[in-house]
Amino acid sequence: MKTVSEAILSQYELVVGLEVHAQLSAQSKIFAADANRFGDAPNTNVSVITLGHPGTLPMLNEAVVEMAIKMGLACHCEISRYNIFDRKNYFYPDLPKGFQTTQDKTPICKGGYLDVKARKGNSKDYWVKRIRLNRIHLEEDAGKSIHPADADYTLIDLNRAGTPLIEIVTEPDIRQPEEAAAYLAVVRRIVRYLGICDGNMEEGSMRCDANVSVRKKGDTKLGQKVEIKNMNSMRNVQRAIEYEFVRQVQVLESGAKITSETRLFDVNSGRTFAMRTKEELNDYRYFPEPDLAPFVVTDEDLSRIRAAMPELPEQLVEKFQQVYQLPEYDSVVLTDEREMAVYFEQVCALTKHYKAVSNWLMGPVKSYLNETGKTAAEMPLTVRQLADAVELTEQGALSFSVASKELFAALVNQPEAVAEATARRLNLLQESNTDTLLPFIREIVAKFPNEAAAYRKGKKNLLGMFMGEVMKASSVKIDPKKAGELLRQVLES
Amino acid sequence: MYRSFADIRTALSHGSITVASLVQQYLGVVAQRNGELNAFLETYNEEALQQAYQIDQKIAAGRAGRLAGMVIGLKDVICYQNHRLQAASRILNGFHSQFSATVVERLLAEDAIILGRQNCDEFAMGSSSENSAFGAVRNAADINRVPGGSSGGSAVAVQAHMCTASLGTDTGGSVRQPASFCGLVGVKPTYGRLSRHGLLAYASSFDCIGTLTHTVEDAALLLEVMAGADNFDSTASTQPVTPYSKQVQEQPKCGKVAYIRETIESEGVSSEVKEHILQAVEILQSEGFTVEAVDFPLLEYILPTYYILTTAEASTNLARYDGVRYGYRSPRATDLESLYKLTRSEAFGKEVQRRILLGTFVLSASYYDAYFTKAQRVRRLIMDKTKAILADYDFILSPTSPTTAFRVGELSDNPLQMYLADIFSVQANVAGIPAISIPCGNDTEGMSIGLQIMGNFFEEAKMLAFARFLMEKCAN
Numbered sequence: 001m002k003t004v005s006e007a008i009l010s011q012y013e014l015v016v017g018l019e020v021h022a023q024l025s026a027q028s029k030i031f032a033a034d035a036n037r038f039g040d041a042p043n044t045n046v047s048v049i050t051l052g053h054p055g056t057l058p059m060l061n062e063a064v065v066e067m068a069i070k071m072g073l074a075c076h077c078e079i080s081r082y083n084i085f086d087r088k089n090y091f092y093p094d095l096p097k098g099f100q101t102t103q104d105k106t107p108i109c110k111g112g113y114l115d116v117k118a119r120k121g122n123s124k125d126y127w128v129k130r131i132r133l134n135r136i137h138l139e140e141d142a143g144k145s146i147h148p149a150d151a152d153y154t155l156i157d158l159n160r161a162g163t164p165l166i167e168i169v170t171e172p173d174i175r176q177p178e179e180a181a182a183y184l185a186v187v188r189r190i191v192r193y194l195g196i197c198d199g200n201m202e203e204g205s206m207r208c209d210a211n212v213s214v215r216k217k218g219d220t221k222l223g224q225k226v227e228i229k230n231m232n233s234m235r236n237v238q239r240a241i242e243y244e245f246v247r248q249v250q251v252l253e254s255g256a257k258i259t260s261e262t263r264l265f266d267v268n269s270g271r272t273f274a275m276r277t278k279e280e281l282n283d284y285r286y287f288p289e290p291d292l293a294p295f296v297v298t299d300e301d302l303s304r305i306r307a308a309m310p311e312l313p314e315q316l317v318e319k320f321q322q323v324y325q326l327p328e329y330d331s332v333v334l335t336d337e338r339e340m341a342v343y344f345e346q347v348c349a350l351t352k353h354y355k356a357v358s359n360w361l362m363g364p365v366k367s368y369l370n371e372t373g374k375t376a377a378e379m380p381l382t383v384r385q386l387a388d389a390v391e392l393t394e395q396g397a398l399s400f401s402v403a404s405k406e407l408f409a410a411l412v413n414q415p416e417a418v419a420e421a422t423a424r425r426l427n428l429l430q431e432s433n434t435d436t437l438l439p440f441i442r443e444i445v446a447k448f449p450n451e452a453a454a455y456r457k458g459k460k461n462l463l464g465m466f467m468g469e470v471m472k473a474s475s476v477k478i479d480p481k482k483a484g485e486l487l488r489q490v491l492e493s
Numbered sequence: 494m495y496r497s498f499a500d501i502r503t504a505l506s507h508g509s510i511t512v513a514s515l516v517q518q519y520l521g522v523v524a525q526r527n528g529e530l531n532a533f534l535e536t537y538n539e540e541a542l543q544q545a546y547q548i549d550q551k552i553a554a555g556r557a558g559r560l561a562g563m564v565i566g567l568k569d570v571i572c573y574q575n576h577r578l579q580a581a582s583r584i585l586n587g588f589h590s591q592f593s594a595t596v597v598e599r600l601l602a603e604d605a606i607i608l609g610r611q612n613c614d615e616f617a618m619g620s621s622s623e624n625s626a627f628g629a630v631r632n633a634a635d636i637n638r639v640p641g642g643s644s645g646g647s648a649v650a651v652q653a654h655m656c657t658a659s660l661g662t663d664t665g666g667s668v669r670q671p672a673s674f675c676g677l678v679g680v681k682p683t684y685g686r687l688s689r690h691g692l693l694a695y696a697s698s699f700d701c702i703g704t705l706t707h708t709v710e711d712a713a714l715l716l717e718v719m720a721g722a723d724n725f726d727s728t729a730s731t732q733p734v735t736p737y738s739k740q741v742q743e744q745p746k747c748g749k750v751a752y753i754r755e756t757i758e759s760e761g762v763s764s765e766v767k768e769h770i771l772q773a774v775e776i777l778q779s780e781g782f783t784v785e786a787v788d789f790p791l792l793e794y795i796l797p798t799y800y801i802l803t804t805a806e807a808s809t810n811l812a813r814y815d816g817v818r819y820g821y822r823s824p825r826a827t828d829l830e831s832l833y834k835l836t837r838s839e840a841f842g843k844e845v846q847r848r849i850l851l852g853t854f855v856l857s858a859s860y861y862d863a864y865f866t867k868a869q870r871v872r873r874l875i876m877d878k879t880k881a882i883l884a885d886y887d888f889i890l891s892p893t894s895p896t897t898a899f900r901v902g903e904l905s906d907n908p909l910q911m912y913l914a915d916i917f918s919v920q921a922n923v924a925g926i927p928a929i930s931i932p933c934g935n936d937t938e939g940m941s942i943g944l945q946i947m948g949n950f951f952e953e954a955k956m957l958a959f960a961r962f963l964m965e966k967c968a969n
Contacts, residue, residue: 048591052813054580054693055572055594057726089809089856091833098812156817285856287865290697290806291689293727 004250012252013217014245015225016174016210017134018237020187021165022197023141023205024067030140030164031058031101031292038203042157050162052096057291060085064164065108065295067196068138069305071166072109074190074312075133080106081297085138085289090282094143094156102139102167104286108297109136114190115314118182129179132171139165166196172211172222177245181238184208188234189313193338201233208237213258214248223248224258228272231265240265244272316341324354333362339376343383350387353394360390364404368412380412388419396432396479398423432479434486441486444470455491463487494654497708501562501657505552512552512562512606513545519564519608523655530631532640532649534569535577536609544606551604558604560718565600566650566659569610570617571702572691573597580693581625582615584840585820594691595726596660596702596719603718608656612646615842616811617662617695619643620670620914621904624844629901632674634940638898641671641914644705648675651705658715659705664695665799666893666918668703669930673893673943676932678964680704680712681918683951684925685730687716688723694810696803697728699922709931709961713741716953732951740954745962747781748887754786756891756917765936766892773933773944774890776966784890787882791875792920796912798875799919801855801868808852811845847908872923879924883949888959891917893930893943921947929960933967 029036032049049056065083072079086104112133119126143161147154168187174180188199188206199206208231213223228244231237243265248258263272311319313335320331320341335341340361347357368380381389389411393403403423410422423429431437445452445466455462466487471478495501495515504510510518520538527533541564551557567573570580572590579585597607614624622630622645630645632638633653640649644661648671651659661668663681672679681703692702702719704712717737723729752774757767774784816822816836823835841849855864882889894914904911921928926947933944946963948956 051818053591053819054578054585054588054813055590055592055691057690057728059725059727087809089812091812091815093815093817093829096813096818098815099809283858285809285853285858285861287805287809287856291694291728 004246004253008253009246009249011217012214012245012249013219014175014177014241015172015213015215015222016177016180016241017172017225018168018170018174018180018183019209019211020168020184021141021207022071022168022187022191022199024064024164024166024196025198026061026063026067026164028061028063029162030061030064030138032162034162036163037159038205040159042155042159045159046161050096050158052098058101058289060292060295061164064138065297066305067164067194068108068136068166069297069302070194070196070309071168071191072112072136073306073309074194075109075112075114075136075168077109077112077133077136079297079302080108080110082106082294083108083297084294085292086286087289089285089287092142092145093154094145094158094161096143096158096161100140100142101289101292103137105288107135107137109133112136114183114186116179116182116186118176118178120178129173129175129182131173131179131183134169134171136166136168139167141165172213172225177238177241180210180241181234184234184237186313189336193310193312195310204232207232210237210241210244212241212244212248214245214252223252224260226258226260226272227262229262229264229275232267236265236267239270240272243270247272310338311341313338313341320344324348324358326354326358330355330358330362334358337376339379343376343379346383347387347390350384351390351394353390356390356394357386359400360386360404364408368408381408382415385411385415385417385419392419392423392429396430396482398428398430399479399481402428427477430477430479431474432482434482437478437483437486438490440474441470441483441490444473445487445490452491463491466491495657497706498560498563498657498711498714499708505562511545512548513542515562516541516545516564516606516608519654519656522653523609526633526653527655529636530633530649530653531612531628532630532646532653532655533566533609534581534612534627534646537576537607541606541608548604548606558602559714560600560603560605562657563600563605563715564608564657565605566608566611566647566656567597568613568617568644568647568659568661570613570662570693570695571597571660572693573607573610577610578693579626579820580616581613581627582814582841582845583626583821584814584837586840588820590691592691594702595688595723595729597691599719600715611644611650611659613661614643614645614667615845616693616807617643617664617667617700618807618844618848620666620911621899621901622646622671623901623905624842626842631901632898632940634676635898635938637900638940639674639901639903641674641894641898643667643671644679644703645671647705648672648677648679651675651677651707657706658711661703661705662692662695663701663703663918663922664699664803665922666915668701668705669918669928669943669945670894670914672705672930673932673945674898674941676935676941677930678704678706678709678712678932678960679893679930679943680716680957681921681928682716682720682953683730683927684922685728686720686732686927686951686953688721688726688729690723690725690729694806696806697810698806699799699803701922709929709957709964710738710741712929713737713957713961716957720953730951735954737954737957741957741961743958745955745959746887747783749783749785749885750777750888750890751785751787751882751886752890753789753792755789755792757786759895761913761916762892762895763897763936766894766896766942769934769942770890770892770944773963773967777963780966785886787886787889789878789882791871791878792916794871795875795920795923796916798868798871799915799923800851800912801864802872802923804848804852805856805865806852808849808856811841811849814841816840844908875920876924879920879926879947880949883926883947887948888956889947891945891947893918893945897936897938897940897942917945926950927953927956929956931960931964931967933964
């Protein structure tokens with residue numbers, strides 16, 4: 001692609017709307033009792049309903065309605081009270097009924113927004129962007145078509161057919177590629193917090209399509225949009241949008257028009273390509289699904305669901321700063337995963353050294369999780385162990401560096417171990433009590449009157465010799481910080 | 494031959510027959526007459542006899558169900574586990590259902606016997622049972638006449654005493670119109686009264702399973718057994734089911750009955766049909782009922798509304814028959830598109846193709862509002878106007894069909910004329926109310942005339958009692 005100068009690019013504005021499909025982690029499918037499970041042998045979770053056999057009717061799984069409402073509430077949406085489904089008609093071998101059951105006219109959630117923090121590269125500076133939602137609706141997934149290389153056949157796996165999905169559709173509010181990535185991170189965090197989707201883009205349980213257009217800055221009319229598919233990570237969504245922005249500007253600068261089309265993102269080249277299909281404009285002939293009775297969401301349903309909602313990251317970031325006096329940075333890091341935030345609060349119920357808890361979590365605990373590839377759901381220490389470790393270090397009974405290395409290592413995955421007893425057993429505890437240390441130090445100093453006099457005359461480097469003697473003479477570990485402090489005090493008095 | 498289930502029960506209790514001998518008797522008639530009538534597509538001889546022996550033992554042991562001795566045929570659109578199901582269409586060649594319809598389960602639980610599956614118009618689309626991949630069904634009263642449709646095979650099987658009762662389906666009159674042509678009682682219950690789980694869909698918001706019997710009492714008993722909520726159909730009603738089989742015997746109150754003026758005064762209604770309906774009106778008046786003519790200015794819009802909405806639903810309900818997973822697949826297909834096109838062109842009959850195309854057209858973006866949206870609104874109007882009449886009157890009377898059974902082939906090339914055969918019956922489906930067709934005499938050529946009674950939503954009990962009463966009076 002020819003390059004376009006920054007000066008020209010800067011005359012254009014990027015306009016992006018995102019459609020996110022999230023597979024809901026319900027036990028069963030949206031309209032059938034089949035297991036909703038990833039990774040089973042092909043075509044095993046397929047009842048007659050999933051197979052679309054004649055005479056079968058869909059039955060709505062109420063758990064998925066609840067999940068969609070949770071997402072709507074988390075995104076400040078209006079929840080539709082009277083809901084119907086619609087049929088979206090098209091033929092494809094992995095679509096057993098010849099239509100997809102979805103919500104066209106009455107999405108379960110309407111409007112709403114999410115505030116996202118976007119930043120350029122690794123910059124500490126960020127800007128907050130409000131991205132409005134158009135809707136969130138419920139629908140079923142299709143099956144999977146597998147086209148083996150060099151084969152003249154296609155394999156169909158219908159396990160995925162009927163998997164419950166929500167589709168979260170934004171308004172075209174995104175103006176920077178980074179905002180798209182930040183939005184996806186927020187959506188993923190929320191679905192994980194709500195426990196309604198694992199948010200795994202690589203495995204396809206969360207998928208994103210982007211509608212991208214450009215226009216001259218100052219124009220109010222939207223440009224012709226292009227739909228981009230096949231981006232299986234947040235990073236790739238951002239890359240695809242970055243590429244597409246430049247491509248579209250270039251097309252317009254060359255005097256040509258943007259074609260309405262679907263393009264695929266190629267991860268290796270970082271480019272988008274027009275899909276090679278001769279698909280005419282599809283007329284999906286949406287019409288109200290007559291096989292499903294309308295479902296009504298009552299006030300009672302809403303208050304019950306609201307009551308069952310966990311605190312969400314944006315609330316927790318606020319709370320961690322207010323209640324635990326953490327810096328914003330710590331609050332954001334600790335609320336990234338719900339399990340971490342919950343764990344933090346549990347530890348803080350046992351110790352008042354909140355910032356120390358945060359340091360432990362962001363330091364040794366996070367390193368451990370990263371190194372072992374574990375998640376915050378698999379914490380290496382019990383809540384009690386961490387609280388005790390924090391208390392011990394804060395009292396000076398052992399140093400943070402010793403505690404975070406040796407004590408931590410000794411406690412990892414030993415839920416029965418008690419922090420203080422373990423530290424004692426490993427001889428990690430140190431004496432830091434002034435009343436105990438002071439007479440002992442005086443005693444040592446008294447043994448070296450010449451050196452003490454030399455020190456007082458200015459040979460300050462003798463402090464190291466005194467420290468060595470103190471440490472050597474003690475039968476227990478001594479807090480070196482405290483000992484140094486007291487030594488100076490004794491020598492200089 | 495036993496006309497009613499009550500007769501069968503009497504004979505069973507006298508020991509003059511067994512269920513096994515009854516099944517054999519029915520199978521004998523099938524063997525004798527099915528060749529010319531073409532009512533049954535297949536019968537489950539061995540299986541039915543086995544069931545019969547078991548039920549005889551249950552009777553002897555005093556633990557038989559309420560339908561012990563009821564031998565039933567199923568229209569070929571109702572699922573029966575591990576039995577073929579093909580909607581009288583080539584597209585479902587070789588297909589076996591993996592489950593039974595809820596209504597079938599409930600019949601079997603009361604010891605009914607399923608004798609076989611019955612011929613019909615392909616996908617229940619038709620009014621003469623001539624649109625079948627297995628050839629036309631013939632009227633047992635005159636084999637040169639049609640039995641009506643689409644549940645023609647189900648009607649003829651009962652008419653010719655091949656079984657005690659049949660389950661048909663009624664989307665626009667497909668139970669009542671053949672009942673009328675074959676001199677039977679045909680009931681279409683309120684939409685949602687019977688579960689549709691296991692009913693191969695034609696037009697989901699219209700489809701109802703219905704019964705074909707000789708007597709109203711048998712229909713009442715079958716409905717009572719089959720009706721009620723179902724975990725497999727969210728559109729099945731949770732309204733409580735009342736003991737129809739007792740209530741059918743009640744003396745109806747001398748209430749108010751309406752008949753829609755146009756249904757009797759229209760030129761399209763044959764004079765003999767008209768005469769018989771008016772005789773029934775006189776009988777009712779002499780019995781103390783108030784019978785009044787009412788106007789229904791929307792009558793001319795009912796059929797167009799019905800055909801727009803049912804074809805729209807059918808076009809997507811039938812999308813699953815694509816040759817990919819089951820049924821017929823064109824051997825000439827070379828790629829995906831030709832697989833779809835050839836399979837569906839080769840295996841769907843003309844009438845089915847016509848309706849799929851019509852339905853696809855009315856749902857297409859450019860015509861959606863002009864046809865589908867408008868038809869939905871008109872449906873609402875028809876529903877409201879019908880309700881308004883039923884707020885003032887207990888029942889609405891009309892002929893079931895404007896004529897008696899026509900000749901085989903007479904209307905085959907004229908679909909619009911054929912559609913008119915359902916002009917009076919579709920109103921109940923458009924509105925969702927229950928309706929019944931009862932015989933009220935024969936024309937001079939010996940063909941039966943049907944009288945239709947429409948009742949209010951979920952007032953099956955009241956409608957059945959009234960129908961039983963009127964049928965008795967008409968017979969005298």
